[in-house]
Amino acid sequence: MSRTIQLRVKRQDAPTASPYWEEYEIPYAPGQNVVSALMEIARDPRTRDGKPTSPVVFDRACLEEVCGSCAMRVNGVSRMACTALIDHLEQPVRLEPMAKFPVLRDLSVDRQPMFEALKRVRGWIPIDGTYDLGPGPRMAEAERRLAYEYARCITCGNCLDVCPQVNDRSNFIGASAIAQARLFNSHPTGAMNAAERLEALMADGGIDDCGNAQNCVRACPKEIPLTTAIAEMYRATTRHGLKKLLGS
């Protein structure tokens, strides 16, 4: 028999529907990844035993791990599906939606809370306007290099999916938003509003909810030093709290 790829996918027809598993078998081709395998199923959607079914719904866009769309659990591991190469995976490849976000349909989840968290930490440089004011502030290349690491966050949600502190009973904003606060606070202009971001991190669901499990930094597909950012922000919020206590 010719080589095939076998997949098991946890499906769910709608946000309130019950999940169920389906199995698929598609022809093997070298260089396949989980996204291309799911796209192959859509060309003739039927289960392993030949029963017609619908294509699996999942989010994807760039297929080169920069848009952040295709995060899911692959063989139990939270990761990007596009860089999950079939040749490196045990079969049947088990696909499930991330567990820390509400399921919309199949492998597609609602990551709006992540974008809301960026609002909470005021993740932007408050420029006065788009008119021409000449160059921005100078910045040392070494500092820029560190900051750039955090600017590469693709808001995929893997760091939240693996975090034990992110669950139904908490509103913890999670590692990615804390790292964004660090990014903007280190920018020469962003530093002018550093206090606002620190206050946001000190509020309910902020940095104090971090339990230091350090799963986030291991799960980040972009290898962003998330725990370094959390430690830095922890010190900064402590200093900020003390300063307030001592008399501003």
Add this chain to the structure above:
Amino acid sequence: MVGGGLAGLMTATRVAEMGVAVDLFSIVPVKRSHSVCAQGGINGAVNTKGEGDSPEIHFDDTIYGGDFLADQAPVKAMCYAAPGIINLLDRMGVMFNRTPEGLLDFRRFGGTRFHRTAFAGATTGQQLLYALDEQVRRHEVEGLVRKYEAWEFLGLARDDAGNCRGIVALDAYAMRIEAFPAIAVMLATGGPGIVFGRSTNSVINTGTAASAAYQDGATYANGEFIQVHPTSIPGSDKLRLMSESARGEGGRVWVPRTPGDKRRPESIPEAERWYFLEEKYPAYGNLCPRDIATREIFLVCRNGFGVDGKRQVYLDVTHIPARELDVKLGGILEIYEKFVGEDPRRVPMRVFPGMHYSMGGLWVDFQKDEKTGMLVEGSPRNQATNVPGLYAGGEVDFSIHGANRLGANSLVSCLYAGRIAGPAMVRHGRDVAAKLPAADGALAAARRKWEEEFRRLATLSGPENPHVIAGEMGDWMTDNVTVIRENGKLRQTEAKLEELADRWNRIGLTDQSGYANREISFINQLRNMLVLARVITRGALLREESRGAHFKVRDLSAPIDEKNALPRDDANFLKTTMATHTPDGPQIAYAPVDTTLIKPRVRKY
């Protein structure tokens, strides 16, 4: 605003800044838009390297690089605005690479001799997109921008006088169709890469919105000008871009001098490597413009010199210190490593040209300032399509790049389009739209039309699968309407596209769900892609010359060389292709090009 990439977010920022409310529609969360994939950098003649670069030279490079097909006034205006745009993004917090003095660093890119490209590692598009995403989020918090993410644009709502009065969109989860009124509408929905099946584009880049607007009456211009990027990583699902910045930082393209040489690349001595771009184009070398580099790589492989006899050449950065590579090219080397499984710091990459960008797109107007040769700032004509009240900007429009885009000019063209479209739309709103009667009837009619259409799509029950039809379309378009074109093949492609359009009618839906039914969406997109494919193919068939990325030969069985190729024909084809939709296919006319500032000359690198 339809589309939340660079052009869309810049427009939204400009409009919100003027105190005007924006509804922003995007098929994906805007932070996941395809601008995120741009790698190498953004051009602007800031001249920090003491080379004597200037906006005027940037202007000339762009016009010359585009083989004189671009209207010149908007290009000049963009090149003069470019340094200010880079400064603005710097102020927004983009982590551009710096010089030891903490100033912005610039690198070289194709089609110019100057260090003109600002960059943030090799993920510049991502960094620029995020900066604008952040600014728009700030306006969202302040209440001026309302986002409709995971909403898909379906079509325009036009009143009896032809004015665009809003849009119809689909909630991609609830599958609800609604009409949204607007004083002005802007499409910034990117390019049509997926029409070619596999490309460097994201899977969302179907061109469906541009095609829908075209079918609703907008003119589509220069559709046949498709950029195939010289260096991408071949893949069965997509062609992953390997940025021109790899060559900008010193990367070299070569093949073994002996066809079929079985040795590993690192054991092939220098003298037995053929650096064909450097040999043929001593002045620009590996940084000759994309249309030329792509053709050369394509032909080298066609002539049997491809690595291992396959369609691939080496892109070699192994002579550059790994540390420097990590700082300047980290993002793209990581992509190569993750998908190919080899370390490009040690082993030359294997690459081949891949469909990348559309120079053509929705036709847009401009108002020229006769004194400066640039644009009248704030004119409502800037970035306006032929449909009153409809604007377009970014890759979805046809302006700026002519017959071939220079690398790192796309990011600046997106941002420039947004910069001028915002004020133009507000001005249109005040001068024109505010005086129009209510458009409730037009909006309701457009909504009904799309509701009925989607009800019909939901009943399709034939034997054809939409993804299979899309695959055939992509293969035909890639084989016949990219690097080398020939009329016989173009005619066959037209016939094939008609066959596919016919088979589209016999598609069967496999997903019956009324929730998040991506298949219905895709079927609608596929029809739009087939329409656009015909525009592209017809434009190529009728353009009896070679210009920029459009390279046409008389005889495919003869050697592909200058004798076989049609020459550039300024007398007949220094003209913009203008496609109008009819039920029988595209109707093509030609419009003059503004060449008042730089006189067309022979293009030779």
